Amino acid sequence: MKLTLYVWRQKSAAQEGEFRRYDMQEVSPDSSFLEVLDLLNEQLILKGEEPIEFEHDCREGICGCCSMVINGRPHGPKKLHTTCQLHMRNFEDGATVYVEPWRAAAFPVVKDLVVDRSSFDRIIQSGGYISVNTGSAPEANSVPIGKEVIDTAMDAATCIGCGACVAACPNGSAALFTAAKISHLGLLAQGQPERYDRVLRMVDQMDKELFGSCTNHGECQEACPKGISIKYISMMNRDFIRATAARVMDPKGAMKAQ
Amino acid sequence: MQFQLDAKIPSGPLDRKWSKHKFDLKLVNPANKRKYTVIVVGSGLAGAAAAASLGELGYNVRCFCYQDSPRRAHSVAAQGGINAAKNYRNDGDSVWRLFYDTIKGGDFRARESNVYRLAELSVNIIDQCVAQGVPFAREYGGLLANRSFGGAQVSRTFYARGQTGQQLLLGAYSALSRQIAQKTVSMHTATEMLDVLVVDGRARGIVVRDLRTGRISTHLGDAVVLCTGGYSNVFFLSTNAKGCNVTATWRAYRRGAGFANPCFTQIHPTCIPSSGEHQSKLTLMSESLRNDGRIWVPKQAGDKRHPSDIPESERDYYLERRYPSFGNLSPRDIASRAAKERCDAGFGVGPGGLGVYLDFADSIKRLGRKVIEERYGNLFEMYESITGEDPYTEPMRIYPAPHYTMGGLWVDYNLMTTIPGLFAAGEANFSDHGANRLGASALMQGLADGYFVVPYTIGDYLARSGPSGLGSDHAAVASLEREVGDRIKKLVSLNGNRTVDSIHRELGRLMWDKCGMSRNAAGLREALQKIPAIAERFWREVRVTGSGEELNQCVEKAGRLADFLEFAELMCIDALERNESCGGHFREEYQTPDGEALRNDNEYCYAAVWGLRGTEGGRLTHDLTKEPLTFENVHLAQRSYK
Ligand SMILES: Cc1cc2nc3c(=O)[nH]c(=O)nc-3n(C[C@H](O)[C@H](O)[C@H](O)COP(=O)(O)OP(=O)(O)OC[C@H]3O[C@@H](n4cnc5c(N)ncnc54)[C@H](O)[C@@H]3O)c2cc1C
Ligand code: FES
Numbered sequence: 001m002k003l004t005l006y007v008w009r010q011k012s013a014a015q016e017g018e019f020r021r022y023d024m025q026e027v028s029p030d031s032s033f034l035e036v037l038d039l040l041n042e043q044l045i046l047k048g049e050e051p052i053e054f055e056h057d058c059r060e061g062i063c064g065c066c067s068m069v070i071n072g073r074p075h076g077p078k079k080l081h082t083t084c085q086l087h088m089r090n091f092e093d094g095a096t097v098y099v100e101p102w103r104a105a106a107f108p109v110v111k112d113l114v115v116d117r118s119s120f121d122r123i124i125q126s127g128g129y130i131s132v133n134t135g136s137a138p139e140a141n142s143v144p145i146g147k148e149v150i151d152t153a154m155d156a157a158t159c160i161g162c163g164a165c166v167a168a169c170p171n172g173s174a175a176l177f178t179a180a181k182i183s184h185l186g187l188l189a190q191g192q193p194e195r196y197d198r199v200l201r202m203v204d205q206m207d208k209e210l211f212g213s214c215t216n217h218g219e220c221q222e223a224c225p226k227g228i229s230i231k232y233i234s235m236m237n238r239d240f241i242r243a244t245a246a247r248v249m250d251p252k253g254a255m256k257a258q
Numbered sequence: 259m260q261f262q263l264d265a266k267i268p269s270g271p272l273d274r275k276w277s278k279h280k281f282d283l284k285l286v287n288p289a290n291k292r293k294y295t296v297i298v299v300g301s302g303l304a305g306a307a308a309a310a311s312l313g314e315l316g317y318n319v320r321c322f323c324y325q326d327s328p329r330r331a332h333s334v335a336a337q338g339g340i341n342a343a344k345n346y347r348n349d350g351d352s353v354w355r356l357f358y359d360t361i362k363g364g365d366f367r368a369r370e371s372n373v374y375r376l377a378e379l380s381v382n383i384i385d386q387c388v389a390q391g392v393p394f395a396r397e398y399g400g401l402l403a404n405r406s407f408g409g410a411q412v413s414r415t416f417y418a419r420g421q422t423g424q425q426l427l428l429g430a431y432s433a434l435s436r437q438i439a440q441k442t443v444s445m446h447t448a449t450e451m452l453d454v455l456v457v458d459g460r461a462r463g464i465v466v467r468d469l470r471t472g473r474i475s476t477h478l479g480d481a482v483v484l485c486t487g488g489y490s491n492v493f494f495l496s497t498n499a500k501g502c503n504v505t506a507t508w509r510a511y512r513r514g515a516g517f518a519n520p521c522f523t524q525i526h527p528t529c530i531p532s533s534g535e536h537q538s539k540l541t542l543m544s545e546s547l548r549n550d551g552r553i554w555v556p557k558q559a560g561d562k563r564h565p566s567d568i569p570e571s572e573r574d575y576y577l578e579r580r581y582p583s584f585g586n587l588s589p590r591d592i593a594s595r596a597a598k599e600r601c602d603a604g605f606g607v608g609p610g611g612l613g614v615y616l617d618f619a620d621s622i623k624r625l626g627r628k629v630i631e632e633r634y635g636n637l638f639e640m641y642e643s644i645t646g647e648d649p650y651t652e653p654m655r656i657y658p659a660p661h662y663t664m665g666g667l668w669v670d671y672n673l674m675t676t677i678p679g680l681f682a683a684g685e686a687n688f689s690d691h692g693a694n695r696l697g698a699s700a701l702m703q704g705l706a707d708g709y710f711v712v713p714y715t716i717g718d719y720l721a722r723s724g725p726s727g728l729g730s731d732h733a734a735v736a737s738l739e740r741e742v743g744d745r746i747k748k749l750v751s752l753n754g755n756r757t758v759d760s761i762h763r764e765l766g767r768l769m770w771d772k773c774g775m776s777r778n779a780a781g782l783r784e785a786l787q788k789i790p791a792i793a794e795r796f797w798r799e800v801r802v803t804g805s806g807e808e809l810n811q812c813v814e815k816a817g818r819l820a821d822f823l824e825f826a827e828l829m830c831i832d833a834l835e836r837n838e839s840c841g842g843h844f845r846e847e848y849q850t851p852d853g854e855a856l857r858n859d860n861e862y863c864y865a866a867v868w869g870l871r872g873t874e875g876g877r878l879t880h881d882l883t884k885e886p887l888t889f890e891n892v893h894l895a896q897r898s899y900k
Contacts, residue, residue: 031536038538042757050803053811057499059539063330089646111809121327125439129432130391134311134709137389144400154393161329185391
């Protein structure tokens with residue numbers, strides 16, 4: 001099949017970017033979207049032009065590296081798929097396809113389609129864990145956890161940290177990403193001791209990065225390749241309100257609302 | 259280079275070696291720990307677990323990965339599960355049984371002491387992960403669930419849907435993140451290690467390239483741990499992530515570390531076949547599918563009919579035919595070879611005849627579509643999205659693919675390589691799986707090494723050797739940085755008319771044909787002729803664009819391929835030297851009359867440890883040292899799954 005690609009090219013964060021047009025012939029409908037970029041890159045290299053830089057690694061939808069807005073949608077037209085899982089048979093022969101990086105203040109462009117997502121790591125560092133040192137864990141079956149609870153926690157834990165939620169949000173909010181981790185840990189018995197402290201610290205960090213605020217558009221849920229529900233944002237908000245109320249009552253910040 | 263190998267296996271009975279050893283290990287005074295810098299390369303299960311645990315102990319840790327976040331290491335892609343001898347099912351499991359299954363599964367080419375320790379530690383891993391919040395599957399009563407995996411008759415595999423690796427990695431990543439916040443660990447993402455600094459016979463740091471800016475710098479440390487994963491990408495097409503490489507371990511080899519059993523690679527039987535020249539990597543379909551799927555090919559070679567038009571009597575369920583007692587659940591190496599045998603004989607299906615059917619029709623009839631959907635829904639979707647075919651109505655087509663590498667840097671019982679101060683953990687070392695790894699055992703090993711072995715043994719090393727004391731003004735630092743920088747310059751200057759990928763494909767095809775699922779002396783000799791020619795073409799014909807001072811994936815790929823080209827030769831040399839068949843290493847000359855692997859315990863019951871001798875006529879030369887394997891607790895037997 002034939003394709004016309006308009007790809008965002010930007011040499012560095014400091015320089016301005018632009019869409020550049022590439023006409024492709026003989027693309028196999030069985031190839032993946034990234035394989036089309038591979039093919040284009042091989043052609044560019046042989047012409048002595050610089051290939052398009054894009055993040056990718058696992059190419060099976062789990063590492064969260066790949067990150068492209070395709071025809072205006074993060075990860076492209078197919079729901080519940082990452083860019084690397086998107087195959088060309090989902091496009092019409094002769095289609096025109098626009099490819100650009102995640103656009104968000106908190107994800108500055110590094111080069112071409114590569115952005116800096118280290119803000120996500122800093123949110124996790126601010127509290128996205130259970131404080132347990134190696135060696136100190138009790139016997140695994142000593143705390144039963146209901147199947148439904150674990151399934152709900154797992155639904156949140158499947159987040160791959162790709163950032164599509166932020167790219168899709170008109171405000172560039174990281175609420176879904178942050179809520180997924182807060183809910184995953186907050187639902188589990190092991191996560192209770194730090195539950196309210198965690199939500200305060202993570203929300204605080206989210207605000208310090210350049211993420212916008214959540215105004216309930218729900219675009220994040222639509223774009224999430226793992227189908228993570230915005231119900232977790234409500235969970236986070238509930239915990240946040242309880243935690244803030246308690247902080248008001250106890251100026252030292254210790255949380256007692258468990 | 260020949261080595262004086264001392265595996266440092268503790269004396270005493272097998273089941274007391276590790277506890278005795280832990281007592282014998284020297285400790286570093288808590289107040290002194292922060293004076294020591296430990297460098298951990300890799301943030302997969304092994305690396306993240308090691309870095310976090312060392313940070314908790316109070317060491318000053320620096321951790322590195324090439325991805326933009328530690329959470330993206332390829333451990334994230336593991337689907338099926340992790341083994342542990344918890345015996346929660348009350349089905350007769352024990353540390354001893356897990357030990358035995360692993361030794362036997364590895365076709366008796368692993369060290370007893372290490373494998374026993376691994377089985378012992380497996381139970382602590384599950385405790386640790388659950389405490390971190392890893393959402394393992396549970397029963398309705400709230401207790402942990404298990405599933406079965408190949409090569410075992412007990413149910414001991416813990417899992418989190420089809421995303422076990424992801425959840426375990428996120429657990430380790432959260433522990434790591436906590437240490438980063440506490441500033442015991444400094445994390446260096448998008449940074450690739452390109453060399454190890456060895457001065458006066460001791461590892462004292464690494465040279466890295468910042469992949470975003472191209473800046474080359476040195477990080478000095480008192481000990482270095484390589485947790486950089488496996489080298490399946492030597493085949494170009496594999497189930498590994500695109501960035502997986504041999505660079506870190508190969509650079510260590512070039513500096514004097516021994517490389518053990520490089521030819522021991524695992525070919526996984528159930529992967530989605532390649533769909534054409536554009537194929538950039540292969541996708542695994544979990545081993546668990548073989549619980550309910552039946553594998554077959556048409557009885558008539560070249561039969562082009564649609565599978566549903568082929569009547570039952572004209573199908574060959576070859577695994578059930580050849581291995582009636584294990585059938586479709588035969589171990590990986592056996593199932594892979596059987597598929598290849600059928601395809602080579604002309605019975606394969608799909609494009610190029612490189613595929614066999616994995617058929618769920620019987621199970622769907624027996625259990626109903628709903629049950630199959632519950633068990634494998636996400637895998638079926640993945641299959642459909644890649645191939646465009648619906649596995650509920652027509653059989654999957656599958657074919658074996660490179661998946662895991664049992665070979666790796668040689669390590670002693672302390673996981674230290676032949677270079678003092680340089681350790682290797684996870685898939686990067688050779689230690690526990692012998693010639694074939696059982697499913698769900700790599701995650702276990704990575705976490706055992708990272709959480710529970712390395713934190714102890716590094717302490718012992720540091721307590722005995724003291725600080726490295728090498729300053730950044732030492733001449734060796736500048737000279738190694740220059741060497742690494744010159745290499746990047748040389749790569750950037752390549753201005754031919756071929757792409758890195760095209761040469762990598764060429765190497766991959768050759769390795770797959772001659773050093774893949776089955777090997778023979780003539781083919782290996784042929785490969786040894788051809789690899790240097792490909793390497794020459796690489797240096798003459800490749801084109802690298804851009805500069806070395808910026809984000810440039812073209813240079814990254816070229817550097818990794820250059821190392822694969824050198825490494826590939828050693829893989830073939832090792833395969834040629836081992837005149838026996840064992841586990842994943844199948845030499846066609848050595849097989850039983852019915853086509854099974856024929857081990858030669860009298861001559862080859864050892865780990866082959868290679869060391870770099872030097873260069874002759876532009877080619878690297880290597881020496882072999884043997885670490886004899888002694889089996890005091892299990893009886894060496896011919897594996898049988900009939
Ligand atoms: C598709 C798939 C499914 C699997 N399923 C299972 C399963 O169900 N059960 C099981 O037990 N095993 C499974 N395995 C095997 C298992 O996942 C791996 O063996 C294991 O996760 C390896 O962990 P690791 O920590 O050693 O390395 P990895 O997770 O590969 O991590 C390597 C790390 O090293 C870094 N790195 C590499 N090179 C460099 C360099 N030069 N400089 C800097 N950093 C570098 C990377 O950035 C990364 O952080 C599977 C493997 C695959 C490919
Ligand atoms: S490349 Fe890993 S999710 Fe797309």
